[in-house]
Each structure stands twice: as C-alpha cells, then as structure tokens.
Amino acid sequence: MIRVQQEDFDVGAEIARLRADRTDIGAIVTFLGTVRDQGGAVAEMTLEHYSGMTEDELSRIEEEAHARWPLQASLIVHRYGSLRPGDNIVLVATASEHRDAAFDAAKFLMDYLKTRAPFWKREDGPGGPRWIEADARDETSMTRWDKSSAAE
Amino acid sequence: MIRVQQEDFDVGAEIARLRADRTDIGAIVTFLGTVRDQGGAVAEMTLEHYSGMTEDELSRIEEEAHARWPLQASLIVHRYGSLRPGDNIVLVATASEHRDAAFDAAKFLMDYLKTRAPFWKREDGPGGPRWIEADARDETSMTRWDKSSAAE
C-alpha cells in the first residue's frame, strides 16, 4: 500500500495495521526517515512533490519489490509540505516469512524511492532557502539491484 | 540498549523512546520478529534462554555494531517464555544520520543475534513439542560481516 500525505503518521499504528491479525508473518522491517537539523543549519524544510506521478511511481516501485521478493505485505507512506527537525518524512515497511527478504525489499524500496519518487526538499535555515542537491551515492546505490547481482 | 523480558513490547513506544526529542537522527531501521503459525503447525512456542549470558552476549553484539557503524542509538529487545502465533519475539532498532548505516547495522545485529544469543525455541503443535533446529543459513549469513568484506 502507498500513501502520500501532508499530515504526520504514527509508526506503531502503521505497523499494527500492516500485521493486522496475521499469524503467518515472521519478519517486519521498517525504515523511518526523519528531518535532521544538521547542527542548527535547518530550521524548517519544505517537501514539494509531483502530485499524481508520485503515487504512480511509488506504486510501480512497490510492485517491483513484490515481484522480486516473497513479501506478505508492504507499505510506503511519504509526507509533503512543511516539516521541522525531528519530524517524520517517510515510512517504508516490508513483511515476509524470513528476515533477508524483508531487509532487502525495504532497502530496495528506499533506494528506488530516493532516485525515482518525484519529491524535492528545500531547506530553510539561517542562510536562507536552499534546494537540496541529489546525493550521487543514491544513484550508485541503485546499481546494487541490477538483475544480475540480485541473483547472487 | 538491550532488554530481555517475558512481557510484550510496544513497537511504536520503543521507537519513540529511541528517538526521544532528538533532531539529529535521519534514519531509523527496525526489525520485528514475530511467531509464525506455519500453517497451523505451531499452536504455541516456548523460548528458553540462558539468563545472564543472554544479556552479556546481546551487549557485546550491540557494542560491535557501534564500533562498525556511526550509530546514534540502538535497541535490542528479546522476549522469552511462552508465546503464541502472531506474538512479538524480538525488536532490533538502529538510528543513524544515513540509511545505509542503519540498515546494515540492523541486519548485522540480527545475524549475530541469530547465531550467538543463547535462546532456544520449542514449538508445541499437534505433533507434540519439538526443539527448532538451527538454520544452517544463519551461520552463512554471519560470514558477510567478516572484517575483510565489511571494508568494501
């Protein structure tokens, strides 16, 4: 399931909903991304996104993860709008019978999200507004999911 | 922080406690292990442990993770005693500025816990009690953290 929203989310409630009353899940891995203040350099952050494409892209990424790993459930929640240091930005959760599938799928979802989901961060600090530049390492991280090396 | 306990834990509350009011954390990865019913083969499970050594071993594993990755906080909570399908068994959480460190450290903690922490699972199903046998893959998973390959 994917959700793009302005309002905050409750990590515990999201995990509880993902598990529901299932007794066949063995492993749930979650990734929670939060706003860092970077030593006071960031007072506020604005997350812009491309409404419509964001949902399409996150759905495609989620489908791809289910095609690659035996997942019993998954969730991507991503916020947009105005955020402050310490606030939640993104939650990714994967449920599987075994831990390796859950770990790998969660990492994959984050790597893809970081390079494909149309979100842009603007930091507002003492030095004025600044659009965050993409981290070249994110592109590199994607390569670890090339079909050939994923078959290891 | 490590805890070994009979009572259940609340994933959302544990993550909230780990974050406290910190604004320097960028990524929190959690692993939650739960009891699988394995298609009705498991009605109840008993987790025995070596009180005293368990705490020592989990502390050593946590220290090792902090030595290897720049973690801002971490948590291992492991239950013992009688559990039923769907119940929580273990929670591992790692907080870092960046996602790769949090992911890798959480995976490392689970791999080490699986082969080093003195817990033993007994499943009670329609066929009577049965001690779970160790999964040979768990030993193999450990090798991915050999110092040489970790330096990649």
Add this chain to the structure above:
Amino acid sequence: MRLLYFAWVKEKAGVAAEEIQPPEGVATVAELIVWLKARGPEFANAFARAEVIRAAIDRSHVRHDASIAGAREIAFFPPVTGG
C-alpha cells in the same frame, strides 16, 4: 500539451504550469528544451544545465531522447531528493 515545472526549475522559470503548442520539428524532450530556452532569459536560465534536468511524460520518467508525440503532460524537474 501541458508543461509542469518543479523545485528550482519552477523557481527559475517563474512558472509552475502552462499550456503550450510547440512548432513542427520539435520532436523530442531535448528539442523541446532547446525551444523553451529560446523563449526568454528565465527559461534560458532554468535550463542552462539541461543535462541535469529530468523529464517525465505523462507521469513516467523519460530520457531526453524520448519522443514527445502524443504527450499530454510533460514535467521538468531537478534530480529528486525525497526519502
């Protein structure tokens, strides 16, 4: 067709969305960018480093050599920085 701009591309271009009708001969994303840059200094500035600008046609990522034939919505934006 509808054009959308996001983040600093939007700020530099000074527009978030517009309807355009590119002339015959503008067949690819790259050619559309060249045409947009000629429209004025704001667009020339927004697309100055065209190689770093990403494009999406009808909400799917595309490369600059993609055809724009039949496109209803084309978006231009910097490398994404969510997560």
Add this chain to the structure above:
Amino acid sequence: MRLLYFAWVKEKAGVAAEEIQPPEGVATVAELIVWLKARGPEFANAFARAEVIRAAIDRSHVRHDASIAGAREIAFFPPVTGG
C-alpha cells in the same frame, strides 16, 4: 564448578544445573564431555553427537578445545535458535 544444560541437552540429561568436581586430567571442554558421557546413559545420550553441542565458559562462547581451568560456570546447549 557449576554445570548448566539448556534446551534438549537439558531434557536428555535430565538435569538443569549441578555442581561437579571433574578429576585431574580433565583439562578441556572436549575432555569434560567425554567424562560426562561416562556418567550414565542419560549423559551418553545427551552428548551422543558431541560435535553439535555448544559450550560457554563463564557466559562466553568457547570451542571444545578451550581449557576449563579456573572456570566457575560451564554451560552446554544446542545451536541457538532465537531471533
């Protein structure tokens, strides 16, 4: 010294903990296992496949060739299955 047994080692041996005083000449974990197996059929059965049994001395994992000199607490158990 104190001996502890866990999981199926405990069930087969029929004892969870005991105080023992091994004779001179029993210097390693492996030698202690040989001596324990000679104490009766339960212990012979519990340690029948000695190679799969894990040992800890004073709450740290050790190999079977580890010395037991000075040990206060020695534990025997199957491969662990927590997590």
